Every structure is written in C-alpha cells, then in structure tokens.
Amino acid sequence: MEKINLEAIQIAFDTLQNVKDTFSKKGWFPATSGNLSIRVKGTPLEKNQSIIAITSSGKDKSIRTPEDYILVKMDGSLVLPSNLKPSAETLIHTSIYQRIPNCQAVFHIHTIPNNLISELYADQGKVTFINHEIIKAFDIWKDNASITIPIVENYFSIPKLAEEISKVIQPEVPGVLIRNHGIYVWGDSDFTAKRHLEAFEFLFEYQMNMYFLKKFK
Ligand SMILES: CSCCC(=O)C(=O)COP(=O)(O)O
Numbered sequence: 001m002e003k004i005n006l007e008a009i010q011i012a013f014d015t016l017q018n019v020k021d022t023f024s025k026k027g028w029f030p031a032t033s034g035n036l037s038i039r040v041k042g043t044p045l046e047k048n049q050s051i052i053a054i055t056s057s058g059k060d061k062s063i064r065t066p067e068d069y070i071l072v073k074m075d076g077s078l079v080l081p082s083n084l085k086p087s088a089e090t091l092i093h094t095s096i097y098q099r100i101p102n103c104q105a106v107f108h109i110h111t112i113p114n115n116l117i118s119e120l121y122a123d124q125g126k127v128t129f130i131n132h133e134i135i136k137a138f139d140i141w142k143d144n145a146s147i148t149i150p151i152v153e154n155y156f157s158i159p160k161l162a163e164e165i166s167k168v169i170q171p172e173v174p175g176v177l178i179r180n181h182g183i184y185v186w187g188d189s190d191f192t193a194k195r196h197l198e199a200f201e202f203l204f205e206y207q208m209n210m211y212f213l214k215k216f217k
C-alpha cells in the first residue's frame with residue numbers, strides 16, 4: 001500500500017469540498033457534470049508517482065456526502081480498494097498532471113458560455129481574446145495582451161480525448177475547451193486554477209454577449 005500523509009489527504013478533501021461548494025453555487029455543475037482534482041502526493045518532477053484526490057463519478061455536486069472524493073494514481077487506478085468510482089474523466093486529469101509542470105489542481109465544468117464558444121470557434125481549433133484587463137489573471141502583464149485557448153473535438157473515448165488534449169495543451173495557457181462539452185483548467189494551486197477558470201468564463205460570457213449584441217443591433 002502507498003504511504004500517504006493523512007493530513008495531506010484531509011487538506012485535499014477539504015479544499016475540493018470548498019471549491020465544489022463555491023462552483024455549485026455558481027451553477028457550474030449542471031446535471032452532475034464537472035469534476036475536480038488536487039495533487040496529494042508527488043512533486044511535479046515525480047509526475048508518474050503522483051497521487052491525486054478526485055471527485056467521484058456521477059454525483060450531484062451540490063450535495064456533500066462522505067463519498068465525494070477518492071484517491072487515484074496516474075494510471076487512473078485506485079490507491080485503496082473501494083466501491084467508489086472516480087470521475088469517468090479521470091484520465092484527462094492524470095494526463096494534464098503529467099503534461100504540465102507544476103500542475104497542482106485541475107478543474108472541469110460545463111457551462112452554456114464555454115459550450116457556445118467551443119462550438120462557435122471549433123472550426124479554427126482555438127479562440128483568441130485580445131485586450132481584456134482580466135487577461136492579467138493568467139499572469140500576462142503587457143500592452144495588447146492576448147490569450148489563445150485550444151479547442152478539441154469531444155470524443156466518446158476518454159483515453160482518446162485525454163490524448164488529444166495532451167497534444168494541444170501548453171504550460172503558458174492553463175486551459176482547453178472541449179467542443180460542446182466544457183472546459184478543463186489547471187494551476188500551480190487550487191487558488192490559481194480557480195482564478196484561471198473565473199477569468200476564462202468571464203471572457204466566454206463577454207464574447208457570447210458581444211456576438212449577440214453585434215448580430216441584433
Ligand atoms: C452528465 S455529465 C457527463 C459526464 C461529464 O462530462 C462530466 O463532466 C461528469 O463526469 P463524472 O464522471 O466526473 O461525474
């Protein structure tokens with residue numbers, strides 16, 4: 001059995017609970033969608049030895065239960081025997097931890113704005129935002145700042161989806177859109193991942209509103 005610090009597990013579960021409650025209040029987990037994870041063990045350099053705490057699959061994420069989180073290894077297997085099922089999208093989380101140096105938290109949500117933007121710009125495979133103050137939330141501090149987020153197709157096979165995501169993501173842009181599915185974001189802490197997610201959702205809502213304003217003016 002893996003040696004894991006019990007205190008680290010408790011901190012990770014408590015953190016995920018706070019994030020889950022906060023996102024749930026924003027309506028960011030419709031119809032049991034979405035999943036969250038935090039690295040519990042292993043430094044970013046020991047990518048394959050890492051252990052993450054991740055949300056269980058198919059739960060109503062607005063409700064707290066003792067079965068909400070589970071520990072998994074980088075191959076998606078459980079650290080301890082359990083009847084609980086980790087997120088069906090666990091392999092997307094583990095591939096992001098393995099691909100991105102310093103990744104400590106990965107959050108995934110489905111919203112109308114992120115789905116609409118992913119569909120509107122799917123043919124380009126990316127969407128760029130320029131000259132928004134909120135781009136500073138991605139630690140980009142310059143005039144005429146821009147950020148381009150990649151968009152991948154929504155494959156039914158999670159290993160295939162994880163592989164496609166792994167191919168397009170870059171450490172400098174902490175997110176990826178999946179067409180008509182949702183967004184994955186990450187950060188070097190849960191605080192940073194949350195900031196990135198809020199900034200992306202702000203940009204998507206802005207762009208969506210601007211699209212309709214221009215169409216009907
Ligand atoms: C009704 S949501 C379909 C699955 C999904 O996309 C998702 O984000 C939730 O999956 P999980 O297994 O993590 O609950």
Ligand SMILES: [Zn+2]
Binds near residue numbers: 033108181
């Ligand atoms: Zn999803």
